[in-house]
Amino acid sequence: MPDSKIALATAAHPDDVEFMMAGTLALLADAGYECHIFTIGNGNCGTASHTHEEIIRIRGQEGHDAAAVIGATYHNGLVNDIEIFYEPELLRQVTAIVRQIQPEIVLTQSPQDYMEDHQNSCRLTVSACFTRGMRNWITHPWVEPTLQDVFLYHCQPYGCIGPLREQILPSIVVDVTDKIDVKEEMLRRHASQKEWLDVSQGKDAYLVAMREGCEIMGQMAPKPVKYGEGFRQHLHVGHSAKDEDRLSTVLGDRVQRL
Numbered sequence: 001m002p003d004s005k006i007a008l009a010t011a012a013h014p015d016d017v018e019f020m021m022a023g024t025l026a027l028l029a030d031a032g033y034e035c036h037i038f039t040i041g042n043g044n045c046g047t048a049s050h051t052h053e054e055i056i057r058i059r060g061q062e063g064h065d066a067a068a069v070i071g072a073t074y075h076n077g078l079v080n081d082i083e084i085f086y087e088p089e090l091l092r093q094v095t096a097i098v099r100q101i102q103p104e105i106v107l108t109q110s111p112q113d114y115m116e117d118h119q120n121s122c123r124l125t126v127s128a129c130f131t132r133g134m135r136n137w138i139t140h141p142w143v144e145p146t147l148q149d150v151f152l153y154h155c156q157p158y159g160c161i162g163p164l165r166e167q168i169l170p171s172i173v174v175d176v177t178d179k180i181d182v183k184e185e186m187l188r189r190h191a192s193q194k195e196w197l198d199v200s201q202g203k204d205a206y207l208v209a210m211r212e213g214c215e216i217m218g219q220m221a222p223k224p225v226k227y228g229e230g231f232r233q234h235l236h237v238g239h240s241a242k243d244e245d246r247l248s249t250v251l252g253d254r255v256q257r258l
């Protein structure tokens with residue numbers, strides 16, 4: 001099957017992709033990739049004032065607006081926050097979306113992260129990529145299996161630390177210096193979170209935290225860069241016929257191995 005030139009970033013909540021992976025996704029868009037963002041949760045718990053229905057609608061629209069900054073397509077969340085479980089019905093739905101999109105490069109969250117939603121979204125994404133070609137794995141809705149290679153990468157957990165306080169180091173750092181303003185613009189589109197976090201953490205604290213995280217990643221690169229995003233590549237078995245670091249192939253010198 002020919003290479004698909006389609007990239008998908010998945011995460012638990014609207015704004016997670018923008019926080020941890022959007023610079024790399026923006027670079028892939030520049031490289032000619034059709035880009036998609038899919039959050040498995042709908043963000044319903046990210047509010048101190050809106051009703052359940054209001055915040056789901058608001059955060060869905062924010063997800064679309066943020067994706068539009070780089071010409072990406074946003075796919076709305078399937079379940080409520082904190083209800084993201086590794087279970088068959090949700091995996092059938094996530095697999096249906098992965099089969100519809102047919103991505104070649106998939107960016108997702110870390111298998112170890114401070115929040116169970118993030119870890120479960122990661123597991124669902126990995127399994128959906130694995131089952132994309134299995135005819136007897138029934139998806140909801142039914143979508144024909146696909147057989148393209150998938151190159152799967154995990155972004156860093158929040159604070160580069162796992163839930164047992166273990167340090168998580170990336171194996172590659174992507175230089176996103178040219179895209180840091182685009183990344184910030186995407187994050188700003190999640191205005192409901194800005195309002196909420198400004199009250200609880202101080203004005204624009206989440207934008208500052210995003211930049212600081214990218215500065216720390218940039219410094220980890222063998223040849224340090226101003227802003228970086230760190231990733232670990234998933235083992236290729238079950239996902240691609242050959243063992244290749246497709247992000248490095250596509251993004252060239254912007255990717256440094258640790």
Ligand SMILES: [Zn+2]
Nearest residue numbers: 012013016118
């Ligand atoms: Zn999250």
